[in-house]
Amino acid sequence: MAPNLNKPVRMCIVCRERFSQGALMRLQCREGSLEFYAGQGRSFYLCFSCIEHKKTPGQLARHCKNGAPQMLMNRLKEIIVNDG
Numbered sequence: 001m002a003p004n005l006n007k008p009v010r011m012c013i014v015c016r017e018r019f020s021q022g023a024l025m026r027l028q029c030r031e032g033s034l035e036f037y038a039g040q041g042r043s044f045y046l047c048f049s050c051i052e053h054k055k056t057p058g059q060l061a062r063h064c065k066n067g068a069p070q071m072l073m074n075r076l077k078e079i080i081v082n083d084g
Helices: 056-064 069-082
Strands: 009-011 018-020 024-030 033-036 044-047
Touching (some): 033 069, 056 069
Antiparallel strands (some): 024 033, 024 044
């Protein structure tokens, strides 16, 4: 039997590099707050090397349509510590 060559590839919103889907963190914004993907709605991916990147707060604010990038970064760090 042939190996499965069609593995999902997704792009990080910050560095725009492509990774296999399992190597990225899948997030979504619900009611202005950053959360892990809950199975419904739009989502986006973030690679683990971009968590501390200088462009990350701006990209999170853009995707969440929220003007508080520092609040989103704090929430991202909470997600990583508590759930990750």
